[in-house]
Amino acid sequence: MATRLDGRVVSKKILGELKQTVAKLAQQDVTPTLAVVLVGSDPASEVYVRNKQRRAEEIGVRSLMYRLPEDTSQMTLLAKVAELNQDPDVDAILVQLPLPAGLDERAVIDAIDPNKDVDGFSPVSVGRLWTNEPTVVASTPYGIMALLDAYDIDVAGQRVVIVGRSNIVGRPLAGLMVNHDATVTIAHSKTRNLKQLTREADILVVAVGRPHFIGADAVKPGATVIDVGISRGADGKLHGDVDDDTVAPIAGALTPVPGGVGPMTIASLMAQTVALAKRRLHG
Numbered sequence: 001m002a003t004r005l006d007g008r009v010v011s012k013k014i015l016g017e018l019k020q021t022v023a024k025l026a027q028q029d030v031t032p033t034l035a036v037v038l039v040g041s042d043p044a045s046e047v048y049v050r051n052k053q054r055r056a057e058e059i060g061v062r063s064l065m066y067r068l069p070e071d072t073s074q075m076t077l078l079a080k081v082a083e084l085n086q087d088p089d090v091d092a093i094l095v096q097l098p099l100p101a102g103l104d105e106r107a108v109i110d111a112i113d114p115n116k117d118v119d120g121f122s123p124v125s126v127g128r129l130w131t132n133e134p135t136v137v138a139s140t141p142y143g144i145m146a147l148l149d150a151y152d153i154d155v156a157g158q159r160v161v162i163v164g165r166s167n168i169v170g171r172p173l174a175g176l177m178v179n180h181d182a183t184v185t186i187a188h189s190k191t192r193n194l195k196q197l198t199r200e201a202d203i204l205v206v207a208v209g210r211p212h213f214i215g216a217d218a219v220k221p222g223a224t225v226i227d228v229g230i231s232r233g234a235d236g237k238l239h240g241d242v243d244d245d246t247v248a249p250i251a252g253a254l255t256p257v258p259g260g261v262g263p264m265t266i267a268s269l270m271a272q273t274v275a276l277a278k279r280r281l282h283g
């Protein structure tokens with residue numbers, strides 16, 4: 001039976017440490033402040049927003065939430081971003097993705113001050129990631145690396161297959177994995193013989209957003225399987241992309257959904273918000 005990579009336990013520990021850091025910053029009159037913009041409503045974003053508000057409160061990070069209506073114009077959204085860029089009390093800005101159809105995601109991301117871009121989506125941050133320089137990185141990939149590290153799963157020299165090439169998970173995770181000496185393949189919807197490929201993975205990461213997409217026949221026995229998917233089923237429950245019932249008995253390690261990558265994403269977002277706030281002290 002696979003070891004359960006418990007994101008709740010690991011994130012709790014990280015958040016506990018952050019709470020102490022935040023308390024120290026408070027003595028220097030710094031309150032790390034995260035501004036979140038959610039346009040319309042996306043189910044995965046709603047889960048994220050709810051949980052991060054809760055965690056921010058627990059550790060003393062100020063979280064400002066801006067809910068804009070589904071029919072918000074590009075101009076209004078850009079004006080909101082500009083306002084947050086200029087606000088000296090705001091350390092970190094996060095615009096929830098995906099944006100409703102009709103809004104230009106790239107233009108919005110490019111409008112965020114790279115020094116406040118806590119998702120690491122700005123071209124500057126992406127460039128730094130791929131040249132292996134210190135930078136803010138997307139919270140989900142950051143959280144996955146932290147989770148593997150907590151369980152002493154070393155990625156160096158391992159064959160990593162990432163299914164999904166999104167800017168928020170697949171691509172940045174590939175960069176981090178390469179920086180940590182893994183051998184990385186990114187698979188996607190056009191990949192041929194996907195199963196054959198995923199069966200070669202020592203570490204398989206799945207981020208496609210389709211429940212039960214990966215079954216036992218797509219996993220090498222003993223492999224580490226990271227399930228990034230999160231969809232709400234007709235039963236109202238959250239489901240990942242991996243078929244837990246068949247994969248858990250053969251995998252070496254597996255992240256549950258919920259309770260795996262999700263909580264790690266939040267802890268990583270908090271860690272990077274605090275890191276951005278620390279720059280107020282050192283410039």
Ligand SMILES: Nc1nc(=O)c2c([nH]1)NC[C@@H]1CN(c3ccc(C(=O)N[C@@H](CCC(=O)O)C(=O)O)cc3)C=[N+]21
Nearest residue numbers: 044045047048051095096097119258259260262263265
């Ligand atoms: N700019 C941007 N950055 C993101 O990182 C981003 C985004 N937009 N849009 C939406 C997705 C989705 N996402 C989640 C993060 C945590 C949970 C999470 O807390 N999951 C809990 C759910 C627990 C529950 O409520 O039952 C868990 O898996 O245990 C879920 C989803 C971040 N995303």
